[in-house]
Amino acid sequence: MRGRSYVLLLLGVLVLPGALCDGEDREYERDLMMKKPVGNVWSEPKEVAIGESFFIYCNTTNFEIQPGDLTLKLDSGDVAHDMVPVNNSTVRYREEFLRNDMNKCYTCFLKEAKIERHCITTTFLNVSNFECMLLVFSMSMSCKFYITEFDISAEYTITDSGQQPVKCWPSLRDHKWMMKCEIAIDYKKETYAFTLLKKLKARKLIQHLQLRRHEIMEPEWESMGNRTCLPAPKVFKTKECRIHLVPQSAQIGRHDLTLIDEPALSGQLFCFDSPRHAHQKFEVHLRCSLSNPPGAQSTEFVQYDYLTPPAKPDRPPELLPNGFFHDFENKKLFVYWRRLDELELNGPNFTYSGQANSAQQAHLLDNNSAYFVNWDPKLPNTVFVWSENSKGQSEYTSTLNIPVLTNSSSHQPQELSYQVDTFTIFWQPPKNRDNLIGYTVFWCPMSNKNLEFCDDREPIKFQTLRGSTVNQFNFNRTMIMYRKAVAANYNDNRSGGMQWIGVAPFRNKEPEKKPS
Helix, strand or coil: CHHHHHHHHHHHHHHHHHHHHHHHHHHHHHHHHHCCCCEEEEEECCEECECCCEEEEEEECCCCCCCCCEEEEECCCCECCCCEEEECCEEEEEECCCCCCCCCEEEEEECCEEEEEEECEECECCCEEEEEEEECCCCEEEEEEEECCCCCCEEEEEEECCCCCEECEEEEECCEEEEEEEEECCCCCCEEEEEEEEEECCEEEEEEEEEEHHHCECCCCEEECCEEEEECCCCCCEEEEEEEEEECCCCCCCEEEEEEECHHHCCCEEEEECCCCCCCEEEEEEEEEECCCCCEECCCEEEEEEECCCCCCCCCCEEEEEEEEEECCCCEEEEEEECCCHHHCCCCCCEEEEEECCCCECEEEECCEEEEECCCCCCCEEEEEEEEECCEECCCCEEEEECCCCCHHHHCCEEEEEECCCCEEEEECCCCCCCEEEEEEEEEEECCCCCCCECCCCCCEEEEEECCCCCEEECCCCCCCEEEEEEEEECCCCCCCEEEECCCCCCCCCCCCCCC
């Protein structure tokens, strides 16, 4: 009897501590349910480069923890192992190195209760003035960029998507450090995605760069008179090459040329006759005959671009016959011309300029017209107009003689009207018919921006009619959305200029009339 009591007493003593622990756990769980754990998650260092190690810290400020209470989970669901206690409320996890350039995010939990989420900030490379240029015949391009300081232990590489990394080499230009890399190019691509990598010991800094095909610069092609010369191919020896120049403009025909090595420049340059059109872009295709093995043909080089050298405009714009309008009230004289065709511009920064022999400068209105202010109608004058671009002015000017305009209304056609149904413009003869020899009819599409002006994307058209008794002109289609004008022509150059139907420059709109 006594032995049995002793065993029961002993069991009671052994069970009692476990019961106490279970009670504490339940109280701990109740605390977690009653109040949210407060804490922080952070990384050291704050910014991490590819290949660098870093620490993630997690703590709670309103609970005392036991080993295993705090856990770190990645967004992928993986749990961070080997957590190390720092004190009774903080743990630390070490990531050996950042394996890619995507941000890693960690969430800290106390038991199952979330404390906070923290994402690693990745440090990227930040180079400036990144640009690439095609290398003629080598199926590659040379890329360059500038760095703020040069470290001999740093290594830069560049990778085009799907290609092997290529090493970049330093160069000192104008007291600035520049890195150059030569990389193979796929001419079929419209967009090139580059990854630039800087390695400094275990640290890696990355920058993603993108260039579209038109942003890759073309090499300068040397012009020798009327011939263009290129560096000779270095990848093989050639006997003869065929070059196909496909123009960007539909107005130019395809050029098929033979590229023959200049004897005096053998092994250095290839030359061919330059197309006659200045400042025009051609797409270049090349196929060469190889000397080794004899008679073999190279595959056709994929296209690159060739821009012919610029030149001065060949001619001035063509001033229209009696192509002027005198705004008597505002003391302005408008002059009109036929603009040059696109193939005649010959260079960048193309424009038109004008001047009167009274030294007045014209104000360019658009590609078809200009105006002079404070025009003196009491004096005859001459207007000069020319073309110009970055290479200079056209050699010749176009001229228009302007008569005395004090009584110009008596030398202008009267009562202009347009009949919509028959596409016909009508007018009455001028008051003064002495020496009247005929009329000129003008028309141009209205500008979408201002109905008072012509759309300068198209030239102004005109038709000269002989005979003083002519009083109408029939168009071959409707002219509702066109500006129309008529000028009377005299054999003594006394025309009063153009009379516009509808809207004249800086005048109120007049209704179009139908003949009774």
